[in-house]
Amino acid sequence: xxxxxxxxxxxxxxxxxxxxxxxxxxxxxxxxxxxxxxxxxxxxxxxxxxxxxxxxxxxxxxxxxxxxxxxxxxxxxxxxxxxxxxxxxxxxxxxxxxxxxxxxxxxxxxxxxxxxxxxxxxxxxxxxxxxxxxxxxxxxxxxxxxxxxxxxxxxxxxxxxxxxxxxxxxxxxxxxxxxxxxxxxxxxxxxxxxxxxxxxxxxxxxxxxxxxxxxxxxxxxxxxxxxxxxxxxxxxxxxxxxxxxxxxxxxxxxxxxxxxxxxxxxxxxxxxxxxxxxxxxxxxxxxxxxxxxxxxxxxxxxxxxxxxxxxxxxxxxxxxxxxxxxxxxxxxxxxxxxxxxxxxxxxxxxxxxxxxxxxxxxxxxxxxxxxxxxxxxxxxxxxxxxxxxxxxxxxxxxxxxxxxxxxxxxxxxxxxxxxxxxxxxxxxxxxxxxxxxxxxxxxxxxxxxxxxxxxxxxxxxxxxxxxxxxxxxxxxxxxxxxxx
Amino acid sequence: xxxxxxxxxxxxxxxxxxxxxxxxxxxxxxxxxxxxxxxxxxxxxxxxxxxxxxxxxxxxxxxxxxxxxxxxxxxxxxxxxxxxxxxxxxxxxxxxxxxxxxxxxxxxxxxxxxxxxxxxxxxxxxxxxxxxxxxxxxxxxxxxxxxxxxxxxxxxxxxxxxxxxxxxxxxxxxxxxxxxxxxxxxxxxxxxxxxxxxxxxxxxxxxxxxxxxxxxxxxxxxxxxxxxxxxxxxxxxxxxxxxxxxxxxxxxxxxxxxxxxxxxxxxxxxxxxxxxxxxxxxxxxxxxxxxxxxxxxxxxxxxxxxxxxxxxxxxxxxxxx
Numbered sequence: 092x093x094x095x096x097x098x099x100x101x102x103x104x105x106x107x108x109x110x111x112x113x114x115x116x117x118x119x120x121x122x123x124x125x126x127x128x129x130x131x132x133x134x135x136x137x138x139x140x141x142x143x144x145x146x147x148x149x150x151x152x153x154x155x156x157x158x159x160x161x162x163x164x165x166x167x168x169x170x171x172x173x174x175x176x177x178x179x180x181x182x183x184x185x186x187x188x189x190x191x192x193x194x195x196x197x198x199x200x201x202x203x204x205x206x207x208x209x210x211x212x213x214x215x216x217x218x219x220x221x222x223x224x225x226x227x228x229x230x231x232x233x234x235x236x237x238x239x240x241x242x243x244x245x246x247x248x249x250x251x252x253x254x255x256x257x258x259x260x261x262x263x264x265x266x267x268x269x270x271x272x273x274x275x276x277x278x279x280x281x282x283x284x285x286x287x288x289x290x291x292x293x294x295x296x297x298x299x300x301x302x303x304x305x306x307x308x309x310x311x312x313x314x315x316x317x318x319x320x321x322x323x324x325x326x327x328x329x330x331x332x333x334x335x336x337x338x339x340x341x342x343x344x345x346x347x348x349x350x351x352x353x354x355x356x357x358x359x360x361x362x363x364x365x366x367x368x369x370x371x372x373x374x375x376x377x378x379x380x381x382x383x384x385x386x387x388x389x390x391x392x393x394x395x396x397x398x399x400x401x402x403x404x405x406x407x408x409x410x411x412x413x414x415x416x417x418x419x420x421x422x423x424x425x426x427x428x429x430x431x432x433x434x435x436x437x438x439x440x441x442x443x444x445x446x447x448x449x450x451x452x453x454x455x456x457x458x459x460x461x462x463x464x465x466x467x468x469x470x471x472x473x474x475x476x477x478x479x480x481x482x483x484x485x486x487x488x489x490x491x492x493x494x495x496x497x498x499x500x501x502x503x504x505x506x507x508x509x510x511x512x513x514x515x516x517x518x519x520x521x522x523x524x525x526x527x528x529x530x531x532x533x534x535x536x537x538x539x540x541x542x543x544x545x546x547x548x549x550x551x552x553x554x555x556x557x558x559x560x561x562x563x564x565x566x567x568x569x570x571x572x573x574x575x
Numbered sequence: 576x577x578x579x580x581x582x583x584x585x586x587x588x589x590x591x592x593x594x595x596x597x598x599x600x601x602x603x604x605x606x607x608x609x610x611x612x613x614x615x616x617x618x619x620x621x622x623x624x625x626x627x628x629x630x631x632x633x634x635x636x637x638x639x640x641x642x643x644x645x646x647x648x649x650x651x652x653x654x655x656x657x658x659x660x661x662x663x664x665x666x667x668x669x670x671x672x673x674x675x676x677x678x679x680x681x682x683x684x685x686x687x688x689x690x691x692x693x694x695x696x697x698x699x700x701x702x703x704x705x706x707x708x709x710x711x712x713x714x715x716x717x718x719x720x721x722x723x724x725x726x727x728x729x730x731x732x733x734x735x736x737x738x739x740x741x742x743x744x745x746x747x748x749x750x751x752x753x754x755x756x757x758x759x760x761x762x763x764x765x766x767x768x769x770x771x772x773x774x775x776x777x778x779x780x781x782x783x784x785x786x787x788x789x790x791x792x793x794x795x796x797x798x799x800x801x802x803x804x805x806x807x808x809x810x811x812x813x814x815x816x817x818x819x820x821x822x823x824x825x826x827x828x829x830x831x832x833x834x835x836x837x838x839x840x841x842x843x844x845x846x847x848x849x850x851x852x853x854x855x856x857x858x859x860x861x862x863x864x865x866x867x868x869x870x871x872x873x874x875x876x877x878x879x880x881x882x883x884x885x886x887x888x889x890x891x892x893x894x895x896x
Contacts, residue, residue, distance in 0.1 A: 097774040111576055280576050289583065511869035516633055551586070552593040559594070560632050564770030 092135035093569065094346040095299055102132065107353050111280055118277040122251040125274075125354070129256035133220070136260075140218035143182060148253045150178045151228040155242035155249075158235045168236055175232035179225040186217055191421030220260030222418060226385055228253055231267040233389050240267055248275045257350035261343050261570055263361040263381035266388075270358065278355030287537060288352030294538040295345030297554045299570070302338030302524055305517065305561040306331045312509040314483055317493045321502035325493060332483050333476040334521055337366060339571045340379070348536070364532045366475075366525075367453045369467035371435040372445035374475055382418070386411050401441070408440060409433045419482070424490055428481040435474055452532050460529075510565075520561070595762040604765040605629040605673075607758070608642050610749060615713035616741045618706070619646030619699055628673035630870035632769050641677045645695075650678040653695040655720035660894050662886075663718065664696045665707045666727030666831070671698025674873040681874075684883035691894055695721065704728055704814065708821040709739035711828070723893065724828040725853065725886065730837040734810035738820060807838045814844070825849045831886070833859065855885045 092099050106128045113120050130141055154175040161167040184192075197207055231252075234240035243249050252271040258264075313320060313328030320328070344361035351358045365378035375383050387396075394407040409430070416429020439445050453468060454460040460468070484490035508514055531538050539547050598604055606626030612618050620642040630636035645653045648671050655661050664670050664682055672680045682694030697710055707726045711718050718724060728734075748754060757763055766772045830852035834842060845852055858881040859866050866878030874882065 097778045101778065108580075280579075282576075282579050285579050286582075512631070513633070513635060548586075548589070548593075552590055552597070555590060556594060556597055559598075559765070559771065562632055562769055562771050564773065 092132050094343065094350075095296060098135065102128075103350065103353070110354055114278070114280070121278060122245075122247045122274060125251045125256075126247065126254060129251070129254040129259060132256035133254070133259060136219055137216070140221075143218055143221065144224060144254050144259075145250075147179060147182065147225060147228045148250050151175055151231055151253070152243075152246055152249045154178075154232050155235050156244075158232060159242045162235075162238065172232055172236045175229060179229045183221055183225050186221055188417075188421045195423075223262045223264055224253055224259060226264050226382075227266075230264070230385060230389060231271070234267055243267075243271060243275060245275055255351070255356070257347040257354075257356075258358055261340070261347070262379075263344055263347065263359050264385050265358060265381065266385075270356070273356050280355065284352050284355065284357075288349040290537065290539050291345045291349030291352065293349075293551065293554060295342040295347075295349060297558060298338040298342030298345065300342075301520070301554075301557045301561045303335045303342060303571075304566045305520070305563060306335040306338070307566055308509055308563070309506070309517070310335050310483070313506075314489075314493070317489070317496050320496065320506075321500045321504045322497045323503040324506045325497045327506055329476055329480055329483070329493075331517075331521075332479055333366070333472070334524070336479065336482070336571055337362070338524075343570050345538075360535055363535045364452070364528055366472050367468055367529065367532055368471050368475075369448050369453060369464060370439050370444060370471055371432065371474065372439045373448040374471055375432075375436065376449060382415065386415055390414060397440075404440070405437055408437055412436065422485075423487050424481045424484055427487060427490070428478055431478045431481060435478070454529070454532070516561075520557075591762065595760065598761045598765045601634065602627055602637075603629060603632070603634050604761040605768055606640075607764075608640065608648075610746050611646065612741045612743060612746050613646065616739075617646075617710050617713055618741055618746070620648070622646050629768075630674070630868070636674070636868060636870050638674060638676045640673050645697075647695075647697050647699070648672055648677050649680065649696050650683060651693070651695075653697075653717070655695070655717050657720055659693055660691055660723075660890075661693045661695060661721045662723045662725060662890065663711070663721045664694055664698070664725050664727065664831075665702075665710060666698050667702040667729075667733075668698065668700040669873055670696050670727050671700055671702075672696065672873075673700075674868060674871065675876070675879065679876065681879045681883055681886075684879055685887050685890070688883060688887040689890055689894060692890060703736060703739075704733040705736045705739040705817055707733075708817050708823075712821040722827070723890065724824070725831050726828065727831040728837075730810065730832070730841055734813045737813045737816040807840050810838075811841055811844050814841075818848075823850065825851070829853060831855070831882075835860075853885055853889055855882045858882070858885050 092102060110121065110124055110128070113124050130144075133144065134141055154171050157171040158168045161171065200207060231240070231242075231249075235242050243252075248271065251274050252265075252267065255265075255270065255274070310328055310332045313324055314332070317325055317328070341362035348358045348360070359381055361379060361381050363377040363380065365374050368374035368377055391407055391411045394410060395403055396407065397404045399407070412429040412433035413426055414429070416425040416427070416432075419425040419428070436445070453464050480493050481487075481490045484493055506514060508517075531540060534540055539550055541547050541550070605628050608620040608624035608626060610618060611621050622642055622644045624640075624642040626640055628636075628638045628640055640648045641650065643649045643652050647653070662682075662685070668674075670681065675681075680696060682696040685694050686692055697707075699706065702710075704726065707728075711724055711726075749758075763772065830845065830850065832852050832854060833856045834854045835856045842852070844850075859878070862877070862881060864877050866874060866881060868875045
């Protein structure tokens with residue numbers, strides 16, 4: 092069930108009313124209801140993979156208990172932790188990476204002059220959300236192992252934590268210390284929280300339906316025919332992809348966070364205006380925050396983090412970015428993308444500028460950003476956008492072909508929409524979006540933060556009006572990050 | 576909780592109202608002039624209707640229409656007489672021409688080229704060959720005075736029936752209260768035009784089917800007969816039947832077609848039966864720019880210029896110098 096579907100528009104109010112209705116009668120049934128709603132939500136896509144969620148739930152629940160029992164015996168605790176790692180990464184490895192590794196192995200053999208007689212790849216469907224919920228359950232086991240968390244004894248709460256439908260299929264990847272603790276307690280309805288949830292859902296839908304979906308046909312066209320376009324169009328294509336992927340994924344996260352608020356639960360922020368970052372380090376503190384912090388806590392720090400020699404720290408950073416790239420997809424393009432970001436990040440780290448923007452935002456104390464900040468933002472956006480050529484291209488050959496096109500066929504030519512729509516509409520849309528995002532840059536949790544109720548109402552109407560104006564029934568409405 | 580639900584419903588209502596006002600203020604919706612069936616069993620539009628035709632969510636294509644006293648979209652009234660040279664252009668939405676300003680139609684372009692000629696455009700959306708031949712037959716008194724009748728056809732769409740049957744049920748349904756409300760809710764009309772309401776209709780349909788199923792009215796097993804006219808021979812046979820029913824004046828009546836999308840066997844049939852046709856395929860093939868609109872496949876201004884040229888070149892020989 093997609094967040095941007097009529098089915099979800101029906102499902103959500105029914106689930107909302109039943110949930111709070113049940114709360115009044117029997118508060119303890121909240122979590123049971125959440126599990127039922129979440130499994131129904133997931134089954135709408137494919138009920139056959141419900142077993143995987145249930146499997147991951149049972150394994151990590153049991154493992155969590157066992158690790159805690161053996162916390163003083165680190166060898167046994169580690170053995171139980173490894174069971175969780177193997178179970179979750181085993182699922183992920185089989186469904187997501189099996190064909191990739193087999194293909195890569197066969198390619199390697201062929202490079203050495205040996206051609207295997209038969210193919211060993213399988214026709215596997217990638218269960219949606221598997222990369223997200225396996226990482227979430229893994230974090231639970233890790234946190235118990237590192238003594239950051241006590242295991243829950245409430246299996247129903249744990250099952251609700253793993254399957255909580257707003258963030259089940261594409262995050263934010265929550266940690267038990269935040270989400271499980273909320274689920275273990277009974278929730279009460281708060282008007283402000285629910286109203287804020289609806290506002291976030293509205294803003295998320297705008298980002299998805301208006302920004303991401305309306306740019307998608309042009310991005311698809313330019314990336315599919317990059318060999319026929321001049322450099323100006325290729326640059327336009329990847330810039331539009333930057334807007335598209337941001338609108339798509341941050342839109343999804345906003346809807347997820349807003350939906351969770353309707354059920355009395357606060358999820359972590361996943362996007363904090365990443366395209367206003369002043370260097371790549373700040374970008375990674377603002378883009379897909381839940382994944383970045385996951386890798387920091389469960390890969391980077393266990394490897395030693397930055398409290399090791401410089402050389403080792405650089406190695407740790409490279410590992411984190413390469414693994415993060417591979418997490419996104421079973422394709423060398425993502426590994427390259429991760430490697431490219433490591434190359435961007437390491438100089439910032441060596442110059443000790445990776446933490447300087449942690450507490451501030453562009454234009455922190457002024458209405459407009461300074462010229463220096465604009466330059467920094469444009470440079471960071473340019474570099475991040477350039478890296479997305481690898482992210483978006485189906486193969487490395489295509490990615491390098493695209494880059495070659497940018498630097499060889501240097502021409503400026505007007506681009507025409509594949510269906511023939513007016514291009515000026517999209518340029519104005521992107522400009523207005525940037526201006527509005529800048530206006531709200533200090534609070535990603537409240538995109539309609541205006542005192543006047545009239546202004547707020549006008550904004551609601553305009554946002555929905557824009558959805559009508561840019562609606563395109565020929566667009567694939569799925570979210571980009573579902574494929575990960 | 577109660578406050579939240581009530582306020583949400585209130586906001587939803589106010590937002591829908593504001594959107595309705597915005598759609599009306601910017602005239603984003605397309606008008607659909609009311610349909611009627613006259614005493615001759617000819618479907619047409621209610622005379623005197625005027626409005627706008629819109630294509631594209633953001634009103635990328637915007638034109639005016641004006642229904643004349645005869646019930647067809649045209650800048651002129653149809654008053655045939657013996658002392659003028661008159662041409663009737665009969666066809667579907669391509670001739671009806673809501674996609675163009677009514678005073679810049681195909682007929683007007685022909686008249687601009689041939690000042691002595693008056694063109695009467697009998698266009699009606701979805702008109703098949705059966706409809707067209709019925710119209711010519713039903714308006715016999717008027718058409719007797721018209722010098723040339725040109726029927727626009729698309730071979731794939733227009734030969735599915737052997738006799739015209741006016742859709743009284745549709746016209747009656749469109750006059751019912753739910754349809755009148757729907758027609759006056761411009762937000763819904765706008766949404767319908769661009770497929771926004773389709774997912775809602777699909778879900779509502781699925782729920783309705785489910786309700787019928789639980790009530791024991793399961794229609795899933797009932798085979799719905801499909802009217803499939805796939806064979807070329809069947810279409811040609813239909814045309815033959817139409818000629819038998821309505822007649823065909825070989826001197827006066829001719830077809831307007833694009834031979835690139837017309838089966839060769841049909842063209843052979845026409846040749847064998849002395850049915851003349853004007854083919855605009857060559858003009859379109861030589862076109863130096865797109866001949867159809869961006870937002871739908873109707874002819875654009877350039878496409879109509881080309882066709883007007885083909886028709887005018889032919890008529891030039893017929894009109895007295």
